[in-house]
Amino acid sequence: MSQPFALLSGRAMSDRLKLVVQGLLRPSEIVNAATEAYIISTQDGTSGLDNIPRARSDLPHGRKRVVAVVTHFEPQDGDRGQGCVIVIKMAQGPPSSKHEYSFERAIPITDGFSMSMAQMPSNTVQATGLPRYTQSNSANTAFTLTIAADKAPEAERLTLLTYDSEGLRTTLTECRRCKEISALQAEPQDLSWLAAYIERPSRPAILSSVPPDLRMLQKPVHTLLSPASAGQPGDEAFDMAIIREDWIRRRVRDQLLASTAPRSSLRIRVGTFNVNGKMPTQDLSSWLRDDRIYEQFIPPLKEISPLSLSDLAQSPLSTDTSNDARDSIAAGADDKTRVAEDQGDPDLFVLAFQELDLSAEALLYSTKTVREDAWCAAVFAGLGEKAVLYEKLVSKQLVGMLLLVIVRKRLRESFSDIRSASVGAGIMGMMGNKGATAVRMAYAPTSSEEAASTRPSTLTFVNSHLAAFDEMVDRRNADFHDICKRLLFDTGMTGQEPLAPDDVSSESNPITLNIFETDVLFWMGDLNYRLNLPETDVRYLLSSSGKIRKSNMELLLRFDQLYLAQYMQKAFENFKEHPIRHAPSYRFATDAMADTLGYDTKRKPAWTDRILHTHSAMVDVEQSSYGSHPDISMSDHKPISANFDVRVASLDATAFDKFVQGLWREVGSIEESDEVPRLRVDATFIDFGTFSYRKPSQRSLHVENIGKTPCTYRFIATTLGTNIFPEWLEVDQVSGLLLPGESTDINISTRVDKALATKLNISQTEVTRTLILHTAMGKDHFITAVAKYERTSFANNLSMLARLPGPIRGLKSLNDLLPADHAVTAPREVMRLINWLMTNATNAEGLFLQAGDSKAVDTICECLDTGVEFPFHHPEKEPVVALAFGEVFMRFLEMLPDPVIPVSMFSRCAEVSSKNQAFELLEELPAVNLNVWISTTAILHYFAQQDPVSSRIEQFVAVFTSVLLPDDPTALASPSTSLRGKRAFLRYFIS
């Protein structure tokens, strides 16, 4: 594994090592030299090699170290700094992650420090068993390097062996230089900075100044572990490191963050606006300042507030007011007090623009300033009298995409380490007509005490414009992943010079940060996701009004491609989006081309403009608004805004370090312990009793660490590649860590979804499985789980229900089913529900539209499964019971594995144009399905007739179309069967 290093020339190797080591250090320390060496003795001799190995290849890897000369700079030190030799233990090969190293020694270069080298003479080589070299080859000449911290004889002394003469030479030179600097210093040096490198053997990743990748944090820990199964424990050291890191994070979250009272809240207003190449000609204040959330799903206003010249006249766009603004800045604090700061005002505005410039030249030349300045000025104008409180913090433009960040002046100093990045994803995957721009910054709430430094949190904002057109959804998803991969922030640290010519990967190897290495990530822009419904359906649902408008809009959102991409884990996984309550923001047209709502007749309306976010457990994010601003009509898109409250714990950086160090002392070296890890489980056999679709059964397993060493555990599968748990069981902790004496309760519960119920209803009801709980470096515990499944009338095919000899709970074996020619004409369960409703529910207000009492629902389901009489003797006095029957009936239909009318007939249903045609289609149905369809539509017809409310039919049609002729929005390939057509089909039977 040391091959890649060995191939490099001496110079290149030490440069590369320097780069690697620099990545491990805090920014206040700079690497001057680094060389690879093998530790051969320390002063007390406990870990010395008994004999020096015969050949370089025999040197045990465990002894490999990197010796680095490092200088620490304090701001007041100027360019002198304090030197130190750090000995780092590296994992196998060049470190690929930050976990794989530990700081072993840190020896300050002070007056008493000494470092000496000696070439191992050939007779010594022979005497100690080192190889004899036939030719003088500098790469194979061995040197010893002895480092002493002090002149005193009892001082720490370290001897290492190295073959890297070049690296050794620079190491010695740098040490000498540091020592000279040290000698010049009059007063004793403050060496407290060394604590970061000597307090414990290595550092947990959580102490890194770069937040870990959110995508890793969001994955369940057990999915990150190495593959393992019974008798094949996998890579135990790797697994322990992963579980430990997670354990530390949990402790920090549960013990430190939870108990940290002062939380600093940052109010952020995020906006996105595709301006369609227009210059700002309208007042933007509603987008920037309006928190009023419009009536749910109100249709967009039509040109209510057109271009307002009087507003613009007051804005900094005119010379007068911009002078005012400048004056007020110059006037300083006095003037600021004139404008009242409001607690509710955002601390940060993050505004994303797309299509700032549609001209062809914009693709080729940067026309940056003109349009950016115009929009920036329009934004400040929109802030009105508050404008003087803000200033531009940073912006990043790529062709038409501009990300603009404006900060409350008072908080300017809280932001640091501001970086920006951009990436093109448009034509040929590179041009900037599509793509993303991003900004990243550290935010540390300024504390009252000057001395205490607060641990900063990292905020990242991405503005993206993804591929257009309805059918390009795959391209949009690909754009997302492409941007995630290629949108990188430069840290300014790079490989200083090209390394070995044969090492292609290392050529100019800048150290970059990705957008997920952050505490909170906001992603906004014109994501261009459309609706997977035929255009007529979209306009039909959008134009609905009254009672069914809300449910129609919610139905429409179910076909949103972004929602589906998230649901199907194709893009924007783990991103959160506030529920949408505004009308689609795209695409608007002027009179002649517009429909009655103002949408362009040539394009399907869609929610193209979106704001999403994701964050780590180190911060809380609360969204208080999400809406569009229909009054701003200059573009074919409406601007979107969202208000966020980002709460970060005001953690003192030193206290945080100390807390983590404390945890690290307990668990930092568990993999090196000689103790056998021992867990005790309180049960090896768990009987879950009975469980059913509605009634899960839960048990807990008590696990205790009875050993002397911290212990990690994980459930493993019986064989590689199979599921750890059977599909009917779930466990709340798949892996974990326990300190000696600690214990935990692992909750294990049964779970049944619709698909599993369908399967279990026609299987053996006794289920059993032995779970394997593996202790790292120790035992596999077997825990046998047994349970009995209770069959349910729900989630069965109608044909199967019709062949039941009695209640389904009583079915012993599938052999007891009636022969097909003896099947009943309609399932008993359906007829029981319909009979009850017809007899007792005719006056029930809200039937099929309101939820029923959940206890009554359970009772009804139980009676259906067991055949027991319904226990409701005076239903007329209990309207909630009627609602419960309505709910059970709808649920029954919804849970059918195959709808009453087969999915394959849906498109023909949607095309019928008369009542007769509709009834003709039914002739193709099996008798049982036909009977269920006729009885169901008959009672709907009956109840609709009874109801004095005239719109009842439409409500029933809307609700029961989703139940009887359900859509599968996940079938992304083509827009679903016309929803409007399906509703018309059902209407023929009900009205």
Place this chain on the structure above:
Amino acid sequence: MSKQLQFKLVLLGESAVGKSSLVLRFVKDQFDDYRESTIGAAFLTQTVTLEDQTTVKFEIWDTAGQERYKSLAPMYYRNANCAVVVYDITQSASLEKARSWIRELQRQADPSIIIALCGNKADLSARRQVSQEEAKKYADEEGLMWGETSAKSGEGVQEIFAAIAKKLPQNTPASARAGGRAGPSGRTGVDLNKQAAGAPGQDEPCNC
């Protein structure tokens, strides 16, 4: 430098014949009169040094003997280099069970697996139900190693493991033999250091 070899060893046999006690004696030189039944599979390691200074590290999987867990046993003897099938000399039924384990191993385990038949509880020879001749004869017929042990007194324990160590192929690199990723591979480097430092109580050659 001496050779280091690493092998996977699995213990099989009826419940309560003393598999875990045998391992405890071998690894820690201890004995408990009352041990709980093993529910699962315990993992331990022990190193034996041969006369030629070759060290043989056993990665031992001590499996549950109860019938309920029989279906999981193949996961543990898969890739095993050697198996110790244990019976109780005071229970003739346990030899029958051992025979069935041996048949299963011969049918399903790696064909090169070395199988040792081990009659435990030799300290209870007064209640012997399985004669040495019977067991030995069976072992010879099947080409197995055989020995009697007492986990309680320690008699024969080191010997049987040392004999297995000697019989294992000495010229194959450990990594190729040990069946892929068997055992916590992350510790190899650490162990090496410990041996160099001469950890007490470990690595003593057996006196056979």
